[in-house]
Amino acid sequence: MSALDRDLVIIGGGPAGMAAALEARRHGVQTLLIDERTSLGGQIYRQPAPGPRPPTREARTGRVIADEVAASGAEIRLQTTVWGATGNELAVACADSSCARIRARKIIVAAGAYDRPIAFPGWTLPGVMTAGCAHALVTTQHVVPGKRILVAGSGALIVSFAAQLHRHGANVVGVLEAATRPTVAAVTRLIAAGASAPSVLFAGARQFTYLRRKRVPLRYSHVIVRATGDREVSEAAIARVDRDWQPIPGTEETIDVDTVCLGYGFLSSSELTRLMGCAHFYDDSLGGWIPRRDAYMRTSVDGVYAVGDGAGVGGSLLAESEGRLAGATAARDLGMLAGASPTRTVQDLTRRVERLERLRRALANLFPFGTGVYQLAKPETIVCRCEEVTQAQLLAAIGAGCHTADAVKSITRAGMGYCQGRNCGVHVEALVNVPSGALAQDRQGFRTRAPVKPIPISVLAEERFQEDPTAREWAIAMSARQRTGRSSEE
Amino acid sequence: MRSSRQSLFSVSIDGQETLASPGLTVAAVLLATGRRAFGSAPGRGRPRGVYCGMGTCFDCTVKINGLERQRACVTLIAPGMEIVTALREQDATDTTP
Numbered sequence: 001m002s003a004l005d006r007d008l009v010i011i012g013g014g015p016a017g018m019a020a021a022l023e024a025r026r027h028g029v030q031t032l033l034i035d036e037r038t039s040l041g042g043q044i045y046r047q048p049a050p051g052p053r054p055p056t057r058e059a060r061t062g063r064v065i066a067d068e069v070a071a072s073g074a075e076i077r078l079q080t081t082v083w084g085a086t087g088n089e090l091a092v093a094c095a096d097s098s099c100a101r102i103r104a105r106k107i108i109v110a111a112g113a114y115d116r117p118i119a120f121p122g123w124t125l126p127g128v129m130t131a132g133c134a135h136a137l138v139t140t141q142h143v144v145p146g147k148r149i150l151v152a153g154s155g156a157l158i159v160s161f162a163a164q165l166h167r168h169g170a171n172v173v174g175v176l177e178a179a180t181r182p183t184v185a186a187v188t189r190l191i192a193a194g195a196s197a198p199s200v201l202f203a204g205a206r207q208f209t210y211l212r213r214k215r216v217p218l219r220y221s222h223v224i225v226r227a228t229g230d231r232e233v234s235e236a237a238i239a240r241v242d243r244d245w246q247p248i249p250g251t252e253e254t255i256d257v258d259t260v261c262l263g264y265g266f267l268s269s270s271e272l273t274r275l276m277g278c279a280h281f282y283d284d285s286l287g288g289w290i291p292r293r294d295a296y297m298r299t300s301v302d303g304v305y306a307v308g309d310g311a312g313v314g315g316s317l318l319a320e321s322e323g324r325l326a327g328a329t330a331a332r333d334l335g336m337l338a339g340a341s342p343t344r345t346v347q348d349l350t351r352r353v354e355r356l357e358r359l360r361r362a363l364a365n366l367f368p369f370g371t372g373v374y375q376l377a378k379p380e381t382i383v384c385r386c387e388e389v390t391q392a393q394l395l396a397a398i399g400a401g402c403h404t405a406d407a408v409k410s411i412t413r414a415g416m417g418y419c420q421g422r423n424c425g426v427h428v429e430a431l432v433n434v435p436s437g438a439l440a441q442d443r444q445g446f447r448t449r450a451p452v453k454p455i456p457i458s459v460l461a462e463e464r465f466q467e468d469p470t471a472r473e474w475a476i477a478m479s480a481r482q483r484t485g486r487s488s489e490e
Numbered sequence: 491m492r493s494s495r496q497s498l499f500s501v502s503i504d505g506q507e508t509l510a511s512p513g514l515t516v517a518a519v520l521l522a523t524g525r526r527a528f529g530s531a532p533g534r535g536r537p538r539g540v541y542c543g544m545g546t547c548f549d550c551t552v553k554i555n556g557l558e559r560q561r562a563c564v565t566l567i568a569p570g571m572e573i574v575t576a577l578r579e580q581d582a583t584d585t586t587p
Contacts, residue, residue: 036545038566043544049513050497114546124549126527126539133543133563141518145540231527231537385547388533417532418548418559454548 006032006075008330009090009104011082011272014042015316016308016323017110018069023327025072027338032075032102034082034092036453040066042112043132044316048140053168056139083459084450085276087301091450099459106303106330109273110323111310113266113287117423119383119391120376122227123262131263135161138168145170146259150236152176152224153263154367156204159218161263163207166214173257175211176222176238178245178264179367186366193362196355197317225252225376227260236260245370264373266313267426273299273306274448282443284371285364287313288426289445295350297326298333305330314360321356325349374430384424386417394431405429405446418454421446499569504578510567517543517550517562520575528552529562530576537576552576 008024010017013035024031033040039047045062048055055063070076077094084091090102115130122128127146131153137143144165149172151162162175194201211218219238225247226237240251268287274280278299279292291299291306299306305326308319328346331337339345377383379392389412397411405428408414414428415421421428425446433443451460498509503523510519517540520528527537529550538549545564553574554560562573 037564049515049518050511051513114544115542124531124536124538124541126529126537129539129541130543133540136543137518137521137540141514143518143521145521232539382531385538385541385549386532388531388536419546422546 004032004100004102006030006102006104007334008032008106008108009034009102010108010110011090012042012110012112012308012310013037013040013066013069013076013078014110014112014308014319015044015065016112016310016319016326017042017108018065019320019323020108020110020305020307020327020330021069021074022065022072023324024331025074027328027331027336029327029331029334029336030075031073032077032104033069034077034080034090036079036081038078040069040076040078043136046136046140049142051142053142059140081453081455082272083453083455085272087276087304093451093453093455093459097456097458099455099462104303106305106334107276108297108305108307108323108326108330109276109291109299109310110306110308110319110326111269111272113268113309113313114422115262116264116267116287117426118262118264118373118376119381119424119427120225120227121378121381122229122233124382124385125227125229125233126231127229127233127258128227128260128262131158131161131261134259134261135164138165138170144168145261146257147171148173148257149259149261150174150176150224150238150255150257151261151263152178152222152236152238153261153265154178154369155263155265156207156363156366157265158261158263159211160204160207161261162216163210165261166211166216172211172216173255175216175218176224177218177220177367178223178241178370178373179220180243181220182366186362190359190362190366193359196352196359200315200317200359223247223373223376224260224262233257233260241370241372243370244372246372246375265369266309267422268313269310269422270306271420271422271448271452273301273304273311274445275450275452276301276304278304278306282445283312284369295353296329296346297322298329303333314357318353318356318360321349321353325353371430374427377427383427384412384414384417384421386419386423387413387415389414389424394428398431403432404444405432406444408432409446415446420449420452420454501567501569501571501573503573504575512567514567515563516552516554516560516565516567516571516573519567520552520562520573525575525577528575528577532559535576 007030010033021033041062079095227233239247270289273291280289290312297305307322307326377391402408529538541549550562551559
């Protein structure tokens with residue numbers, strides 16, 4: 001194990017993290033950028049395997065930015081996972097199973113997001129996958145994941161994904177949008193807000209038109225309520241839903257499918273900011289647990305900044321702007337902000353973030369989220385995919401007196417598996433918090449613990465037995481943070 | 491799997507020799523060969539396929555070069571790789587879901 005000291009460490013090499021690195025380097029800040037994957041770019045700028053089609057526009061854009069980052073003098077560590085963190089120290093595991101601790105004066109967390117999990121009967125069957133997964137398979141892996149594909153979820157992105165699947169030769173049998181058809185008022189507001197980034201609106205409109213031209217049915221106010229099949233999915237049951245996305249009895253019908261792509265938006269990967277003890281709030285439309293920030297991307301913990309989809313899902317344009325702002329703020333906080341009029345720089349960046357934030361809100365209002373979709377699980381439905389814990393087992397634990405998500409976790413093992421509660425967390429929280437009538441500000445989630453990602457035991461062993469007097473203090477500091485770091489209002 | 495022929499290399503999937511091309515993930519190669527339920531639930535081992543496709547869920551894990559529970563969706567295929575899927579174990583023990 002080695003210990004490193006750095007002025008600035010950026011976690012996550014997607015649009016937000018790369019922009020933060022570029023901005024920080026402009027001011028001469030010594031910068032270390034860490035990412036888990038084999039190349040920079042995050043999920044949106046995934047690089048394709050060599051294949052029959054030219055790389056997508058996203059892949060090309062990502063390559064250009066990644067090259068700029070490489071040329072900026074930022075130190076880049078790929079295939080490196082941050083599995084533990086305090087406000088100024090990170091524990092990382094590297095691809096070769098070695099580990100390191102990194103002390104940082106400033107930390108920018110740009111951890112991204114993952115598909116919002118919606119548990120319903122059959123969602124664990126092979127052939128049921130996230131829309132992001134299917135999209136990546138066709139655009140970067142040149143594999144169409146099935147012959148009869150149903151896309152279900154909500155938001156402009158599923159229309160875009162469905163269109164791209166179709167363009168790559170997939171037979172998309174239908175697209176289900178859980179929200180109602182957008183109102184004229186909502187569309188008008190979106191167009192007004194979209195003036196700051198018209199390309200986003202044009203791209204979205206193009207995909208809608210494409211699906212209509214190809215006669216792919218798009219049904220509003222519909223969700224998938226059940227997937228069935230022997231070993232693999234072979235049939236989907238769909239139903240009409242009300243405004244809160246609650247299925248309306250008697251509206252069910254079935255469709256023959258071999259693949260179901262789910263795209264109910266995204267949840268922020270806020271595990272690290274939660275682990276560091278930053279204050280968070282809960283908001284379904286933003287992506288679950290969101291770190292509180294000031295206008296300059298500072299969290300409530302000194303020296304820790306949060307940007308991009310990991311700090312509220314808003315897409316790559318907003319992520320990039322937030323990243324640049326955080327890079328400039330970190331430089332300012334280090335006393336290194338360079339340029340002729342440094343204050344102007346920060347002000348301009350702040351205004352751009354505010355404009356794009358308005359666009360994000362208008363887009364979210366186009367397809368408002370309905371919590372009824374969290375209630376699709378039946379007693380026998382597996383809610384915790386890793387530990388295979390059913391809805392009935394969760395309800396039994398709650399009935400037996402478990403009144404917090406952590407108590408349910410201790411009794412049932414839900415949330416203890418490989419994904420560390422990323423997929424079952426929202427469901428367990430909804431079960432625990434809703435019946436008692438708890439308000440959003442009183443909501444309690446799983447307490448985040450290190451390691452936040454699975455790591456080989458050899459990494460822990462190396463960490464544990466290192467002859468380093470600070471190791472023990474560090475472990476104590478981290479567990480103290482976890483005790484006090486319960487996400488709550490300040 | 492469609493790529494220029496000269497760059498193809500051989501890998502082993504459940505003991506079967508299969509051709510693969512560089513840059514693909516193990517999951518893409520398995521899907522391209524028609525295998526879908528190649529993973530297994532970490533708990534009781536029921537069949538699973540690719541779900542998240544980004545390394546979060548661990549549903550698509552397979553044994554690669556002797557190492558258990560490697561994520562097929564984020565592992566790049568490499569020449570000579572030996573992959574053992576849950577399909578083989580399911581056939582051997584018939585674990586009905």
